[in-house]
Amino acid sequence: MGYEYIGIxxxxxxxxxxxxxxxxxxxxxxxxxxxxxxxxxxxxxxxxSRYLSPVWEVTNVFFVFFFVxxxxxxxxxxxxxxxxxxxPGSIAIVLMAIRGSFYAFESYGSKNNSVFMFLYGATGLxxxxxxxxxxxxxxxGFLNVTxxxxxxxITELLLSPYSWSVVLLAIVxxxxxxxxxxxxxxxxxxxxxxxxxxxxxxxxxSIPTIIASMTVFIAMSQHNPExxxxxxxxxxxxxxxxxxxxxxxxxxxSEKLYGFAFIAVMLQFFFAFFGxxxxxxxxxxxxxxxxxxxxxxxxxxxxxxxxxxGGLLLLIPSLVMLMRMFLFDADYxxxxx
Amino acid sequence: MIELDSVMLSRMLTAMTLIFHIIFATVGVGVPxxxxxxxxxxxxxxxxxYSLMAKRWARGFTIIVAVGVVTGTAIGLQLSLxxxxxxxxxxxxxxxxLFMETFAFFFEAIFLGAYLYTWDRFKNPMxxxxxxxxxxxxxxxxxFFITTVNAFMNTPAGFxxxxxxxxxxxxxxxxxxxxxxxxxxxxxxxxxxxxAAILATIAAVTYLVKRDQEYAKRALKLTxxxxxxxxxxxxxxxxxxAKFLAEHQPEKLAAGEWHFETEEGADLVxxxxxxxxxxxxxxxxxxxxxxxxxxxxxxxxxxxLDKIPDDEEPPLFIHYFFDLMVSIGMFVLLVSGLxxxxxxxxxxxxxxxxxxxxxxxxxxxxxxxxxxxxxxAEIGRHPWIMRGFMKVAEGATTSPNVGAMFLLFFLLYFVxxxxxxxxxxxxxxxxxxxxELEHLYTEVGKGGER
Ligand code: HDD
Ligand code: HEM
Ligand code: HEM
Numbered sequence: 001m002g003y004e005y006i007g008i009x010x011x012x013x014x015x016x017x018x019x020x021x022x023x024x025x026x027x028x029x030x031x032x033x034x035x036x037x038x039x040x041x042x043x044x045x046x047x048x049s050r051y052l053s054p055v056w057e058v059t060n061v062f063f064v065f066f067f068v069x070x071x072x073x074x075x076x077x078x079x080x081x082x083x084x085x086x087x088p089g090s091i092a093i094v095l096m097a098i099r100g101s102f103y104a105f106e107s108y109g110s111k112n113n114s115v116f117m118f119l120y121g122a123t124g125l126x127x128x129x130x131x132x133x134x135x136x137x138x139x140x141g142f143l144n145v146t147x148x149x150x151x152x153x154i155t156e157l158l159l160s161p162y163s164w165s166v167v168l169l170a171i172v173x174x175x176x177x178x179x180x181x182x183x184x185x186x187x188x189x190x191x192x193x194x195x196x197x198x199x200x201x202x203x204x205x206s207i208p209t210i211i212a213s214m215t216v217f218i219a220m221s222q223h224n225p226e227x228x229x230x231x232x233x234x235x236x237x238x239x240x241x242x243x244x245x246x247x248x249x250x251x252x253x254s255e256k257l258y259g260f261a262f263i264a265v266m267l268q269f270f271f272a273f274f275g276x277x278x279x280x281x282x283x284x285x286x287x288x289x290x291x292x293x294x295x296x297x298x299x300x301x302x303x304x305x306x307x308x309x310g311g312l313l314l315l316i317p318s319l320v321m322l323m324r325m326f327l328f329d330a331d332y333x334x335x336x337x
Numbered sequence: 338m339i340e341l342d343s344v345m346l347s348r349m350l351t352a353m354t355l356i357f358h359i360i361f362a363t364v365g366v367g368v369p370x371x372x373x374x375x376x377x378x379x380x381x382x383x384x385x386x387y388s389l390m391a392k393r394w395a396r397g398f399t400i401i402v403a404v405g406v407v408t409g410t411a412i413g414l415q416l417s418l419x420x421x422x423x424x425x426x427x428x429x430x431x432x433x434x435l436f437m438e439t440f441a442f443f444f445e446a447i448f449l450g451a452y453l454y455t456w457d458r459f460k461n462p463m464x465x466x467x468x469x470x471x472x473x474x475x476x477x478x479x480x481f482f483i484t485t486v487n488a489f490m491n492t493p494a495g496f497x498x499x500x501x502x503x504x505x506x507x508x509x510x511x512x513x514x515x516x517x518x519x520x521x522x523x524x525x526x527x528x529x530x531x532x533a534a535i536l537a538t539i540a541a542v543t544y545l546v547k548r549d550q551e552y553a554k555r556a557l558k559l560t561x562x563x564x565x566x567x568x569x570x571x572x573x574x575x576x577x578x579a580k581f582l583a584e585h586q587p588e589k590l591a592a593g594e595w596h597f598e599t600e601e602g603a604d605l606v607x608x609x610x611x612x613x614x615x616x617x618x619x620x621x622x623x624x625x626x627x628x629x630x631x632x633x634x635x636x637x638x639x640x641x642l643d644k645i646p647d648d649e650e651p652p653l654f655i656h657y658f659f660d661l662m663v664s665i666g667m668f669v670l671l672v673s674g675l676x677x678x679x680x681x682x683x684x685x686x687x688x689x690x691x692x693x694x695x696x697x698x699x700x701x702x703x704x705x706x707x708x709x710x711x712x713x714a715e716i717g718r719h720p721w722i723m724r725g726f727m728k729v730a731e732g733a734t735t736s737p738n739v740g741a742m743f744l745l746f747f748l749l750y751f752v753x754x755x756x757x758x759x760x761x762x763x764x765x766x767x768x769x770x771x772x773e774l775e776h777l778y779t780e781v782g783k784g785g786e787r
Contacts, residue, residue, distance in 0.1 A: 057402070057403075057406055057446040057449065057450065058443070058446050058447060058450065060406055060407075060410060060446075061439060061442045061443045061446050063410070064409075064410055064413055064439050064442060065439040065443070067413065067414060067417070068413060068432075068435050068436055068438070068439050069436060069439070071417055071424055071428050071432065071435075072428060072432035072433075072435060072436045073432075075424065075425045075426075075428035075429050075432070076425060078417040078421050078424035078425050078428055079421045079422060079424075079425040080421075081417065082417040082418050082419075082420070082421030082424060082425075082734065083421050083734050083735065083736055085418060086418050086419075086734060086736045086738055086739070086742060087738055087741075087742070089414055089418050090415075090418065090742045090745060090746070091745075092414075093410065093411045093414055093415070094745060094746070094749050096407060096410060097407035097408065097410070097411055097749055097753065098749070098752075100403055100406060100407040100410075101403050101404050101407050101753055101756060101757075102756070103403070104399060104400055104402075104403030104404075105400065105403075105756055105757075105760045148735055149734070149735035149736070151736075296428065296429050296432065297429055297503070297504070297506050299506040299507060299508060300429055300430070300432055300433065300506055300508050303433045303508040303509070304432065304433060304436055307433060307436055307437050307440070308436075310440075311437065311439075311440035311443075314440065314444060315440065315443055315444065315447075318443075318444060318447045318448065318471075319447060321447075321451065322447050322450060322451055325451055325454075325455065
């Protein structure tokens with residue numbers, strides 16, 4: 001197996017990790033704001049801040065890891081995406097910057113400022129929408145590549161049904177993943193009021209999630225038929241994804257096994273995300289960049305893989321420590337610490 | 338007139354982001370060291386003032402870190418957005434430290450979370466103190482990794498180019514290029530120095546406005562001593578950096594020192610101005626000092642700008658940035674040295690008005706020195722983005738929208754800057770140290786603090 005496969009696997013795993021942890025974070029921001037507007041914040045916001053405070057920075061690093069790794073393993077991506085994404089990329093940066101810093105301002109500085117809360121909630125939905133355009137663009141058809149450089153065709157992007165279906169999917173899955181996780185967390189914390197509210201959100205958002213997923217499939221068949229055909233080669237992967245979706249919704253509906261329900265959600269997205277990724281290979285960017293042509297020279301590939309293994313040996317024990325301190329420490333969750 | 342094409346605008350946007358980020362990055366690297374020392378003294382001497390110091394610094398630190406992280410994410414993405422061709426080429430050779438840096442961030446972020454939320458969770462306070470060590474290691478390692486990338490841009494190494502194709506790549510040789518040792522040493526040392534100096538400034542102001550003077554005295558003693566130690570190592574590292582330049586990047590040294598003719602026993606030019614014929618007027622001239630600075634020998638030959646092709650000459654205004662950086666370094670060293678001396682001589686009062694006023698300046702001045710130093714180092718690399726291999730203009734994006742993005746980010750940094758100031762002010766104004774300390778004691782009396 002060449003470095004291109006190791007590289008893309010590592011990156012995809014981290015992007016998947018980011019998808020899950022960031023969705024929890026983004027969605028929580030939205031729910032916190034929503035609860036405030038509907039005067040339910042006393043029920044939920046303490047719970048949310050107890051989970052989010054210790055981990056938001058770690059979430060951000062997942063993202064940094066992904067894009068630094070992408071340019072490391074596939075330097076050509078810097079050339080194509082760098083030129084094309086100047087505007088959407090900058091907007092995403094600005095939103096993330098506002099979100100991260102205002103979160104810190106609000107939770108360590110001036111408590112309960114409603115402007116901060118609004119920014120925090122709104123960016124939670126806008127960031128996934130803007131980041132998802134990077135995936136949309138990688139399906140091809142939105143770039144104009146000439147000797148003068150690479151240009152993004154913004155009007156075409158804005159008029160494309162495929163592009164909008166992806167945005168929609170991104171937003172609703174954020175809310176779905178997040179409410180599923182927070183239900184589990186509320187359950188662990190023994191917070192009955194928060195649980196009953198969050199459970200309702202979770203069930204509610206499960207419906208648009210499945211609809212939006214189907215819409216993306218349909219839009220893909222119009223936009224990139226080649227990729228659409230290959231999706232069908234992996235139909236069983238998507239079948240598993242739907243299966244886990246049903247399990248998750250069923251468990252939450254019957255108020256049982258919230259932990260397993262969230263694991264099922266993670267598996268649902270795992271299969272969907274990897275099914276999408278595998279069927280897209282060897283392309284990183286239709287039709288300009290493939291993994292085998294753009295991969296970094298072997299010497300660098302080897303160095304990156306070695307660094308990665310070393311890094312994991314350092315990280316995994318530390319992450320386990322963090323989770324045991326905050327996520328799985330019953331006393332902490334319940335607010336006794 | 339400077340033309341505002343996308344190359345120029347990309348340079349301006351990069352510079353703006355870095356100049357903003359470096360403020361937070363510097364504090365992010367240096368302050369954990371100070372927090373850790375204060376906490377340790379607090380535990381060992383059982384002195385509540387020091388423990389409180391560590392806590393208060395840590396609280397302010399969270400805000401700085403948050404802005405450091407978001408602006409760092411911005412610069413990380415902007416490198417690809419604004420310099421796509423450069424990243425495509427350099428990525429093949431220098432991606433390793435960038436990649437390892439993300440692990441350092443991870444490591445730091447994880448332990449920072451653990452540290453901040455577990456002040457009084459452990460029976461043995463030393464357990465909590467140990468959590469500060471990985472934060473220091475993580476912060477300093479990230480500074481190390483990013484500085485190797487910058488060093489690589491100054492003295493590229495670890496690859497061959499044949500007919501425009503890169504081969505024989507050696508990532509470790511690229512990372513440990515000739516500029517790495519001096520750059521890292523100077524960079525890390527100046528970050529520690531600046532962080533200590535900023536905390537000293539805060540303590541001096543607290544003392545001057547007659548609040549929490551017991552607390553401020555201890556804080557001053559600790560921070561100014563640290564500033565002195567780190568400013569000595571910064572000066573040593575700066576001297577080594579100059580010697581490095583003389584050997585590996587003579588055009589930067591020559592432009593910075595207005596050294597036009599290659600000669601033995603070269604004079605050092607301080608300040609002054611240039612007239613239209615590039616003649617220096619109004620300067621202070623130290624005979625043969627440049628030769629000494631560059632080679633440790635008053636008669637050594639120093640390469641001048643006459644040996645550099647005209648189109649590879651760095652801009653001459655960097656001279657001022659160099660001089661200002663060095664002047665600040667000397668000033669801070671003197672002020673902190675004097676204060677430390679005064680605390681040892683019983684008859685002298687180190688907390689006199691003049692001394693305190695001088696101490697209030699060292700934090701902001703050190704931060705300025707960091708900025709000046711970077712401007713000198715970065716603009717002194719011009720016209721190269723990768724010295725000898727790629728010029729700045731070849732590395733830039735061709736996108737026509739950089740100008741709008743410049744405005745967007747200007748607004749962002751403006752808002753972030755104001756927000757940081759407001760929140761930090763509020764945080765400490767509303768909670769004077771004395772009040773907090775009383776709070777601590779009463780809660781301890783009740784059996785357990787938060
Ligand atoms: C508190 C900040 C500070 C202080 C007091 C000094 N410096 Fe500095 N200097 C820096 C902060 C800095 C820096 C921001 O960290 C730079 C920019 C790039 C780098 O590696 O370090 C730098 C760069 C830099 C360079 C260019 C290195 C290169 O481009 O590779 C030289 C030659 C010096 N310095 C020399 C000195 C000398 C002789 C000083 C005498 C005391 C001095 N600096 C004080
Ligand atoms: C954090 C401290 C730094 C500061 C304050 C700083 C400052 C600057 C400034 C003022 C410029 C503009 C020069 C000009 O074009 O006129 C610049 C350019 C640049 N810097 Fe730095 N720099 C820093 C560190 C770094 C590091 C560590 C890297 C590499 C990873 C880097 C990469 C670049 C690049 C790619 C450019 C654009 C090319 C150029 O104009 O030379 N900088 N920086
Ligand atoms: C030499 C100057 C620089 C130093 C000392 C430095 C140091 C730091 C530090 C300490 C942080 C984290 C803040 C904290 O957690 O305490 C940080 C954040 C970051 N820096 Fe810089 N940085 C420098 C320049 C750069 C440059 C040129 C880049 C671009 C490649 C960069 C990329 C980043 C990124 C992506 C983050 C955010 C990481 C995260 O999400 O945790 N930095 N930097």
